[in-house]
Amino acid sequence: MNKFKQNLYTVLLIGTCLVASPFIFHRIWKTSADAKKNFDVPPPPVVTNSVASPAEKDNPPEVPHETSASSDNVQTSETIPASVPAEPVTDAEPAFVLNNDFVQSELSYFDDALFIGDSRTVGIKEYGTFVNSDFFCSVGLAASNIESEYVNGTNFDSVIKNKQYGKVYIMLGINEVGNDFEFTMNEYRKIVEKVRTNQPNAIIYIQGNLHVAYSAETTAINNERINYLNSRLSTLADNSKIFYIDINEVYDDSSGYLTESYTSDGIHPLARYYMQWCDWLCTKTIIPVT
Numbered sequence: 001m002n003k004f005k006q007n008l009y010t011v012l013l014i015g016t017c018l019v020a021s022p023f024i025f026h027r028i029w030k031t032s033a034d035a036k037k038n039f040d041v042p043p044p045p046v047v048t049n050s051v052a053s054p055a056e057k058d059n060p061p062e063v064p065h066e067t068s069a070s071s072d073n074v075q076t077s078e079t080i081p082a083s084v085p086a087e088p089v090t091d092a093e094p095a096f097v098l099n100n101d102f103v104q105s106e107l108s109y110f111d112d113a114l115f116i117g118d119s120r121t122v123g124i125k126e127y128g129t130f131v132n133s134d135f136f137c138s139v140g141l142a143a144s145n146i147e148s149e150y151v152n153g154t155n156f157d158s159v160i161k162n163k164q165y166g167k168v169y170i171m172l173g174i175n176e177v178g179n180d181f182e183f184t185m186n187e188y189r190k191i192v193e194k195v196r197t198n199q200p201n202a203i204i205y206i207q208g209n210l211h212v213a214y215s216a217e218t219t220a221i222n223n224e225r226i227n228y229l230n231s232r233l234s235t236l237a238d239n240s241k242i243f244y245i246d247i248n249e250v251y252d253d254s255s256g257y258l259t260e261s262y263t264s265d266g267i268h269p270l271a272r273y274y275m276q277w278c279d280w281l282c283t284k285t286i287i288p289v290t
Contacts, residue, residue, distance in 0.1 A: 080181075080228045100239055105285040107278075108132075112166035114159070114202075116191075117141065118175055119268060120210055127274035134165070142175040143187035160198045168195050169281075171207035173229050174267070178220025185232055192236055203286050206233050208246035213258040216266025223256060245284045247277060 111132040115121050121137035124130065136159045138151050146156050170191060176184050195204055208230040211223050230246065237244035251269065253259040258266065262273050269277070 080224065100286065102284045103287055104283050105287070107282065109282070109285050110167070113169060114163075114165045114167070115169045115171075116146075116156075117169070117171040117207070120174070121169075121171055123268060123271070123274045124277060127271040128278040129275055130278060134159070134163070140175055141172065143172045143184055143191055144176060144179075146172070146187075146191060160194060165199055165202045167205065168199055168202045169205045169207060170195070171209065173209045173233065174221070174226070177209065177225045177229050181229060181232060184229065188233065189236065192242065196241070203288075204242040205284075206236055206242065206244045208233060208244065208248060210267075210269075211248050211252060211256065211258045213260050213263055213266035214255070215260065216258075216263075221267075243286060245281075247280060250276065250280050 107129055110130040113130065113133045115124060115130070115133055115135045115137060117124075117137045118141045119137075119139040121135065122139060125133075125135040125137060136151050136154070136156060138149060141149055141151075149156065151159075172188065172191070173184065192204065192206070195202065209226050211226055212221060217223065234244040234246075236242060248256075251258055251262055251273070258269075260266075262269050264270060
């Protein structure tokens with residue numbers, strides 16, 4: 001290549017650089033600015049679908065449903081919720097003023113009492129010490145069948161309407177603890193409201209269902225289900241006219257089961273322990289303020 005051509009190429013190269021340099025510098029500046037802008041914006045949060053381990057879950061496992069002792073009830077499969085929903089509370093005011101503290105009372109306190117219940121209440125009637133109390137109880141009695149049951153030729157409607165009581169004790173549920181909880185609660189609530197309507201001067205005691213022994217637990221009847229039903233029943237108490245009491249504090253072993261030595265079938269206390277039940281009820285009484 002001769003000297004003239006070298007000089008010509010040099011001039012063309014310098015001219016091209018002078019023409020193109022503003023455009024190149026502009027692109028470099030814009031790219032740098034965009035990069036800085038993107039760097040200043042925090043990245044979006046990352047959402048993960050993590051699965052908690054069984055120990056981290058609050059909800060207890062689903063309990064498969066089986067037929068309970070009462071065959072007349074609705075049978076469904078149900079998961080026991082982790083929390084207890086509040087039950088509706090009526091606005092009715094008590095017909096009298098109460099001292100809301102439990103106190104010790106004599107056996108005479110139960111002379112104007114009515115006991116409503118299943119086979120455990122039959123045990124109180126037959127082996128307890130409340131000889132002057134009235135009882136509407138039978139083996140297999142449940143909240144769902146109480147309106148159709150007759151005890152000694154008398155039905156629940158007649159018992160609750162034909163005589164005024166000072167106290168009404170209700171313990172139902174063991175025969176339907178394997179059933180749908182919402183159905184059972186609706187039926188139980190009807191009983192409580194019927195008692196309130198027809199016994200305006202009565203103190204209502206809702207007794208929690210007695211636990212079963214470890215040897216007696218089944219898929220349908222077990223202490224997990226009993227505890228959940230009892231927790232629902234406790235919400236019916238307003239501690240003004242309706243009170244919840246739970247005998248399990250007396251009969252439980254250290255693991256929360258009905259003590260094996262207190263029972264022969266794992267479900268019902270032996271006869272001699274019903275007197276202890278009555279003694280305990282004497283310590284859980286509410287006295288109207290006169």
